[in-house]
Amino acid sequence: MTYKPTPIDEIAKIHARLCATFASGKTLPFEYRRAQLLGLARMMQENVDALLGALHSDFGKHKFESNMPEIGVIIKSSITAANSVEEWMKPDKPQVEEWRSSYNTTVHKVPKGTVVNISPWNYPIILSFNPFVGIIAAGCTGVLKPSEYSPAVSALLAELFPKYLDPDAYAVINGSEFETTHMLEFKWDHIFLTGSPRVGRIVATAAAKNLTPVTLELGGKSPAFVDAGHTDLEIAARRILWGRTQNSGQVCVAPDYVLVPRTHQDALVSAFQKAYDSFWPHPKGPLDEKSELAHIIHSRAQTRLQNLISGTKGTIVMGGRSEGKRLEPTVVKDVKLDDVLMDAEIFGPILPIIPVDDINEAIRIICDRPIPLVVYVFTENEVTTDLLLRRTRSGQLVVNDVFQQVAIHEMPFNGCGESGYGSYLGKYSFDAFTHLRGSINVPLSMEPVLASRYPPYTEEAYYS
Numbered sequence: 089m090t091y092k093p094t095p096i097d098e099i100a101k102i103h104a105r106l107c108a109t110f111a112s113g114k115t116l117p118f119e120y121r122r123a124q125l126l127g128l129a130r131m132m133q134e135n136v137d138a139l140l141g142a143l144h145s146d147f148g149k150h151k152f153e154s155n156m157p158e159i160g161v162i163i164k165s166s167i168t169a170a171n172s173v174e175e176w177m178k179p180d181k182p183q184v185e186e187w188r189s190s191y192n193t194t195v196h197k198v199p200k201g202t203v204v205n206i207s208p209w210n211y212p213i214i215l216s217f218n219p220f221v222g223i224i225a226a227g228c229t230g231v232l233k234p235s236e237y238s239p240a241v242s243a244l245l246a247e248l249f250p251k252y253l254d255p256d257a258y259a260v261i262n263g264s265e266f267e268t269t270h271m272l273e274f275k276w277d278h279i280f281l282t283g284s285p286r287v288g289r290i291v292a293t294a295a296a297k298n299l300t301p302v303t304l305e306l307g308g309k310s311p312a313f314v315d316a317g318h319t320d321l322e323i324a325a326r327r328i329l330w331g332r333t334q335n336s337g338q339v340c341v342a343p344d345y346v347l348v349p350r351t352h353q354d355a356l357v358s359a360f361q362k363a364y365d366s367f368w369p370h371p372k373g374p375l376d377e378k379s380e381l382a383h384i385i386h387s388r389a390q391t392r393l394q395n396l397i398s399g400t401k402g403t404i405v406m407g408g409r410s411e412g413k414r415l416e417p418t419v420v421k422d423v424k425l426d427d428v429l430m431d432a433e434i435f436g437p438i439l440p441i442i443p444v445d446d447i448n449e450a451i452r453i454i455c456d457r458p459i460p461l462v463v464y465v466f467t468e469n470e471v472t473t474d475l476l477l478r479r480t481r482s483g484q485l486v487v488n489d490v491f492q493q494v495a496i497h498e499m500p501f502n503g504c505g506e507s508g509y510g511s512y513l514g515k516y517s518f519d520a521f522t523h524l525r526g527s528i529n530v531p532l533s534m535e536p537v538l539a540s541r542y543p544p545y546t547e548e549a550y551y552s
């Protein structure tokens with residue numbers, strides 16, 4: 089199976105086919121949506137080996153890092169949506185003022201139409217399908233545009249889609265900037281992008297031409313504040329280092345930099361060292377074949393990360409080496425705010441530590457930068473958590489762990505400011521692709537009550 093961009097003249101045909109299917113009403117019935125969601129679950133279940141093989145080809149990482157976090161999650165979220173969609177679709181009947189109670193005021197949950205989901209390469213299954221579950225559940229027709237940088241997965245998805253999902257309603261468009269730019273020239277009813285703030289601006293600009301609503305799930309530099317006097321440094325270090333090195337740090341919600349009171353920086357470094365040695369006990373450390381670290385996605389990214397390591401003015405206390413497509417997890421202490429490591433989202437296994445005077449300095453640093461996807465805090469002190477909740481902004485705030493927020497589909501996942509807008513996961517994915525269409529039916533019998541609104545206007549009517 090080889091990766092092939094979708095021929096450019098196919099894109100217009102796919103758009104026309106999906107719009108015609110939506111207009112036909114085929115995707116509206118609950119039974120149809122449920123069957124397609126179960127088809128998606130079957131696509132994952134029956135192709136676990138092929139999907140794991142494609143993920144291994146694109147990333148080279150251990151299957152433990154791919155199976156449950158990617159494939160298992162989608163099996164669960166599509167089955168949950170299949171079982172919940174009938175309830176989600178039910179119209180709301182809001183309570184209204186007594187005198188309008190005969191209006192049959194109803195909020196219908198109607199699909200937005202024919203939509204697009206543009207996904208990135210770093211978690212190519214969950215970031216393609218968690219939004220797609222919402223597309224199907226909402227009754228939309230839709231395109232998935234996976235990334236050109238995870239070619240094995242993208243090629244496999246193009247092959248599997250028509251075998252498990254209705255090809256009249258759902259399609260994969262493969263390609264890079266050229267194909268995607270062409271795709272964005274068509275009028276879609278919603279565009280959902282998970283990607284970089286740079287591409288977020290391009291997509292939002294293209295969507296504005298047609299007033300198309302957009303959801304942007306973007307990235308950024310998520311801080312982790314370690315409240316050293318009020319936490320267990322060893323647990324904090326293990327959780328942060330694990331989070332920074334999953335998928336070799338190529339994770340949007342990874343802790344990007346650590347803020348710690350300067351009096352505790354060295355104790356935290358010792359705790360990181362202990363975690364590091366226990367994670368990669370092999371003779372060559374993390375670069376040993378047995379570690380099965382994920383590849384850095386392409387040589388451009390590898391060069392960028394190596395340049396960050398050679399350019400930092402901080403002190404490298406762990407790692408720093410690279411071999412082929414792999415980069416050793418690297419911890420750097422005494423990093424200053426004007427360091428190269430603080431310029432942009434790192435998106436690799438490098439963890440800068442910035443010593444601060446106190447929590448107020450940490451908060452100032454967080455607030456002086458673009459709003460991140462997540463603020464992490466490691467503390468058992470509620471005052472610390474409360475201060476961060478009230479005085480910083482982010483998509484989410486997570487206390488004492490990393491990543492678990494994306495597994496809780498009962499709360500929304502989203503960015504804020506530079507890290508994006510719009511929410512999804514679970515029912516929120518259904519909501520993202522649903523228009524809330526209000527309707528009322530004003531009974532003719534209300535005419536006597538309404539009669540006073542008609543001209544000619546009188547003083548009595550004005551004061552009544």
Ligand code: NAD
Nearest residue numbers: 207208209234235264265268283284287305306307308340
């Ligand atoms: P990217 O923005 O380069 O690409 C994302 C998608 O946009 C890909 O499918 C790509 O083909 C497409 N694209 C590229 N150029 C385009 C253009 N000119 N017009 C339209 N589409 C275009 O991002 P990436 O490198 O694939 O992923 C890394 C970024 O994604 C990081 O910033 C990361 O933080 C972010 N991310 C965010 C989340 C989240 O949930 N918020 C999750 C994963 C990754």
